Amino acid sequence: MLGLPDALVDDPLYEVIDLPVHLPSLPVLTTLTIDLCVYEPSPRLTNILCGIPPTPTLTCIAVRCNERFLAEYQGRWVDIDRWLARVAGHGGSQGGLSVMLINWPEGMSV
Amino acid sequence: MDRWCTNVSQGSDGLSSYVRHVTFEHIASWNDPVAPGRVLKNLGSLTSLRVSESVIPNELPAQISRGEFGKEITILHIFWPRCTLAPIVSMILSLPNLKTLCIMGYVIDSGGPLPTHPVALQKEPLDFLTMCGDMCGLGEALVRSRLTSRRLSLEVCSPSVKQLIMRSSETVVELRLDGVWFS
Numbered sequence: 601m602l603g604l605p606d607a608l609v610d611d612p613l614y615e616v617i618d619l620p621v622h623l624p625s626l627p628v629l630t631t632l633t634i635d636l637c638v639y640e641p642s643p644r645l646t647n648i649l650c651g652i653p654p655t656p657t658l659t660c661i662a663v664r665c666n667e668r669f670l671a672e673y674q675g676r677w678v679d680i681d682r683w684l685a686r687v688a689g690h691g692g693s694q695g696g697l698s699v700m701l702i703n704w705p706e707g708m709s710v
Numbered sequence: 711m712d713r714w715c716t717n718v719s720q721g722s723d724g725l726s727s728y729v730r731h732v733t734f735e736h737i738a739s740w741n742d743p744v745a746p747g748r749v750l751k752n753l754g755s756l757t758s759l760r761v762s763e764s765v766i767p768n769e770l771p772a773q774i775s776r777g778e779f780g781k782e783i784t785i786l787h788i789f790w791p792r793c794t795l796a797p798i799v800s801m802i803l804s805l806p807n808l809k810t811l812c813i814m815g816y817v818i819d820s821g822g823p824l825p826t827h828p829v830a831l832q833k834e835p836l837d838f839l840t841m842c843g844d845m846c847g848l849g850e851a852l853v854r855s856r857l858t859s860r861r862l863s864l865e866v867c868s869p870s871v872k873q874l875i876m877r878s879s880e881t882v883v884e885l886r887l888d889g890v891w892f893s
Contacts, residue, residue, distance in 0.1 A: 623872065623875055623879070624876055624879040626875075626879050626882055626885070627879075627880065628881065628882070628883050629882055629883060629885055630883050630884065631883065631884040631885070632884075632887075633884070633885070633886040633887070634886075634887050634889060635887065635888045635889060636889050641889050642866065642889050644866050644867070645866045645887060645889035648866060648871065648875075649887070
């Protein structure tokens with residue numbers, strides 16, 4: 601059972617609920633869409649994502665920015681990067697894994 | 711409303727033969743709580759029901775459970791309901807062939823004990839379950855009722871998001887997480 605990355609340190613301004621998250625395997629999951637209200641994931645979303653174990657059937661991850669609120673980019677993406685690397689590099693997303701960034705403003709880097 | 715119910719029941723305007731979708735919108739109360747069921751059971755082609763900013767009377771799921779109508783309804787949308795949670799849960803669990811369930815809004819009062827019986831007649835998982843908002847125990851009630859779905863769209867702030875994912879872990883093909891800012 602996989603837990604949270606050791607280095608996941610949340611901004612003290614945010615509250616993280618229900619640590620740790622342990623989700624079961626999702627053996628037929630092919631598509632994961634993440635909608636963000638701001639340019640970075642909330643601690644809880646990060647928490648849930650980190651609780652998803654490697655999923656061999658996953659072929660598409662879409663990360664969509666809704667721009668309903670604006671906020672400064674604060675680097676929480678390193679946790680998502682770690683999760684993506686674990687999902688993609690754990691023996692295997694069969695047939696490859698595509699990651700789409702949707703509705704991100706020009707010049708915004710993640 | 712009464713006249714319309716009568717017209718539908720008599721079939722004089724032909725509505726019953728072709729209406730596939732009904733929306734109850736901005737209905738704060740029903741003078742006759744049996745009226746919505748009386749309308750719906752005369753619509754033999756009805757497959758989709760939407761309740762928006764309206765009351766769901768307790769009589770409606772009771773009528774469905776008695777088999778008076780609802781076997782053909784596969785799509786249920788509930789937006790910003792103006793009732794307690796109990797009739798909402800009963801409504802969801804009473805539809806035997808539900809495939810798409812979309813629930814959005816807030817409910818503060820559960821309205822008493824929630825139905826917890828398993829979805830007896832639902833042999834297959836839902837095709838699509840969307841839940842957005844805080845429904846004061848709705849997610850937990852759906853989990854206890856063993857409701858699963860192939861596609862899930864969940865707001866991360868929902869206290870039952872993890873339980874819903876876990877319940878559908880064997881069936882979920884598409885998962886959408888709405889990462890709200892204020893968790």
